[in-house]
Each structure stands twice: as structure tokens, then as C-alpha cells.
Amino acid sequence: MAFDAEAIRTEFPILSRQVNGQPLVYLDSAASAQKPRAVIAAMTRAMEHSYANVHRGLHTLANETTDAYEGARKTVAAFIGAEPGEIVFTKGGTEAINLVAAGLGATLQAGDEVLLTEMEHHANIVPWHFLRERQGVVLKFCPVTDEGALDLAAFQSLLGPRTRVVALSHMSNVLGTINPVTELTAMAHAAGAVVLLDGCQAIVHKAVDVKAIDADFYAFSGHKLYGPTGIGILYGKAERLAALRPYQGGGEMIGAVSLDEITYADPPHRFEAGTPPILEAIGLGAAIEWLSRLDRVAVAEHEHRLYAHVRERLNGANWLKVLGEAPGKGAILSFTVEGAHAHDVAQILDRYGVAVRAGTHCAEPLMRRFGVTSSARASFALYNTHEDADSFVDALLKTQAFFA
Numbered sequence: 001m002a003f004d005a006e007a008i009r010t011e012f013p014i015l016s017r018q019v020n021g022q023p024l025v026y027l028d029s030a031a032s033a034q035k036p037r038a039v040i041a042a043m044t045r046a047m048e049h050s051y052a053n054v055h056r057g058l059h060t061l062a063n064e065t066t067d068a069y070e071g072a073r074k075t076v077a078a079f080i081g082a083e084p085g086e087i088v089f090t091k092g093g094t095e096a097i098n099l100v101a102a103g104l105g106a107t108l109q110a111g112d113e114v115l116l117t118e119m120e121h122h123a124n125i126v127p128w129h130f131l132r133e134r135q136g137v138v139l140k141f142c143p144v145t146d147e148g149a150l151d152l153a154a155f156q157s158l159l160g161p162r163t164r165v166v167a168l169s170h171m172s173n174v175l176g177t178i179n180p181v182t183e184l185t186a187m188a189h190a191a192g193a194v195v196l197l198d199g200c201q202a203i204v205h206k207a208v209d210v211k212a213i214d215a216d217f218y219a220f221s222g223h224k225l226y227g228p229t230g231i232g233i234l235y236g237k238a239e240r241l242a243a244l245r246p247y248q249g250g251g252e253m254i255g256a257v258s259l260d261e262i263t264y265a266d267p268p269h270r271f272e273a274g275t276p277p278i279l280e281a282i283g284l285g286a287a288i289e290w291l292s293r294l295d296r297v298a299v300a301e302h303e304h305r306l307y308a309h310v311r312e313r314l315n316g317a318n319w320l321k322v323l324g325e326a327p328g329k330g331a332i333l334s335f336t337v338e339g340a341h342a343h344d345v346a347q348i349l350d351r352y353g354v355a356v357r358a359g360t361h362c363a364e365p366l367m368r369r370f371g372v373t374s375s376a377r378a379s380f381a382l383y384n385t386h387e388d389a390d391s392f393v394d395a396l397l398k399t400q401a402f403f404a
């Protein structure tokens, strides 16, 4: 099936707007992606047509909304090869990781080890630091090579008898590196560790089969996957979720409550205290259904062609430093421009209508690893075109000339 980015673009109303008098070139999808009409329509339809709080409902709207909400859970489950009971709705990728860290944390002792990597987003660092600060858990970090890959020999040697958890990103939000997670998961399991994968970036660009990877937990967000904000997913193997301590307390997550004791609902509801993100779940379900109609391999090839074209046009630019050149990487270009602060680069690009992100990308340890305080980042999505790639390079060349 051929992939037609020009046709896809028309399904994203926002992409036809202008910025600073120029056509918008949106290259910030790794931070948050734009939304297709199918998602906007599904959420609007729910609000206009069939909305009430979910579960416990004895009236038609409550039952219809519950069906839509639980239907979205089934859609997510099918998308990653899981069972609906293994899918927890959270408010984002960050909350999904916090939920696992808090739950597993309750089983860890001082001196137990959690193995992370130098390329993690803060979302997959800070929750583990809580366990270090509060209960003496030891954090270890797998180093990243100069080209931006994980050092697999170091990963193996960092696994030891005290390693209880291994938590790492499937795809780096800065380097674009796609980690060999099936292999890493097998190595971690052989050492007796529980594995959590941060799939916030990978899920957007790759078909993910959690059973094939065999990770115990897999977290991702809705808003990067062309869905709404305020929704994330935690997949957990059924037996892992059953053994995990509840995260937040409140309505919906209980079996029964008395003045003396409580019992809990079964997973996944045990982890969904309070009114859940109902409309957001419906929106995410619509995003996944929409995305699933596309040939995802062709989409990834398209994104990669854009990246390769940009890289080729910038080849030999001695003022440019690119972070992350690992083989097989995804379509994320993080870079610095000699003599210019990344924030200034991003602001000047914006004058040309080009939206990129600049800063530490919530990955300060990785910035330090590469000896920079910040970088600019252009990330390519399915709706970007060859023309976008050229507009970006043209604008970047003008930006660089400004600082030269």
C-alpha cells in the first residue's frame, strides 16, 4: 500500500494554518502530534451525543459511554497484542511510569538495584530517584555510545543479583535510537529483573507487539500518537498487574469499603481511581483505529526518507553537530548550531513558520553525556512532506548564516 502524505495532511485541519505569514511546517511531533479530524470528530460526537460518567450506570447514556470507554480499551489492547484486562488508562506516559515505579517500589529494599539508561526521558528517571531518596534503592545507568546506541556489553555487566527492575526507552526522544528491546528484555529476565519499557516515542513509529517483546510493562502516551492529551496507557502482563500495589485510592478502584478495611477491584480498574479520562480514551481509540488503517511500515519509510533527505542536504555542514547517528534510528534530528543557542535557533526558525523544539528535551543526563546544555530537535511525522523537509533546511541555512 503506497503512502500519500499530501492526502493525509488534509485530514489535519491545523496544518493548513499559517505561522508568521508562512505555511506551518510542524516538526515538533515528538513533543506532541497534531490531531486528525477522526479524533476531533469522535470526541465531539461523544460530547454532543452520548456522554455520562462510566460504569455503575443504570441509564442509557451511562451504558453507551461505558461501552465506548471499554471499547477504546479493546482497541488499545488489539493494537499492541494484549488483552483488554492488561490495559490501564492513565493520564499520560509519565503517570503510567510513576504507577509502576510506585507499585514496584513497595516491594524493593535498600540496596536493591534499578537499571536505567543514560538516554531516558526524565519521566523514566525521576520516579526511580524517588525510590533512591526515600528507601535507598540504588540506580544504575547503562551508558550510551558516541553514535547514540546503548552499550550492550555494559548493559549485560550492569545486571547483577540485586537488579530488581530494568526500565528503559524503546526509542529515544532525543537521539531517535531504537533500542533492541526484545534482546534487552531477555537479558534482564535472565537476571531475574522486571522490565518496564517506555514506549512513548516508539509506539508512534513502529508496530509494537508486547507479547513478542515479552516486557512486563509497556507505557505510552496518547497525545504523541495523534490522540488527545490527558490519556496514557500502561500495559502490564495480567499476573504483574495483579501483583502490583494500587497507585491512587478513590472510587471505582475498590471492591468494598468499610470503616475498618477495603478490598480492591480487579485490574485494570484497580488502577483507575476516580472518574477516568473518558473522552480522552474515546479519542485515543479513534486515533488508533485511524492509524491502524494505514500501512505503518510505509509510514515509517516515508518519515525516514524525509530524515535522510534533510541529513543529506546538511551533509558536510561543519557548523552542525547531530546528536544520535545509531543505525536504524527513527526520524528525529537533534542538533546544535555552532555559535548559536538552541533557543535562538528555534525562535528564528519560527519566523519562517518552522516549529521545532529546543532545550534539554527532559533528558538532562543525556545532554551532559554529549557535552551540550541544550539542542534543537526536528521530529518528523506522517503528515510531513518533502516540501516541509526542504523548508526546514532552507530556514536552517538562513538561521545559521545569521550567526556565522
Ligand SMILES: Cc1ncc(COP(=O)(O)O)c(C=O)c1O
Pocket: 030, 031, 091, 092, 093, 094, 095, 121, 123, 124, 169, 171, 172, 173, 198, 200, 201, 220, 221, 222, 232
Ligand atoms: C521518551 C518519553 N517518555 C516519556 C514522555 C512523557 O510522556 P507524557 O507527555 O505522556 O507524560 C515523553 C514525552 O515527551 C517521552 O518522549
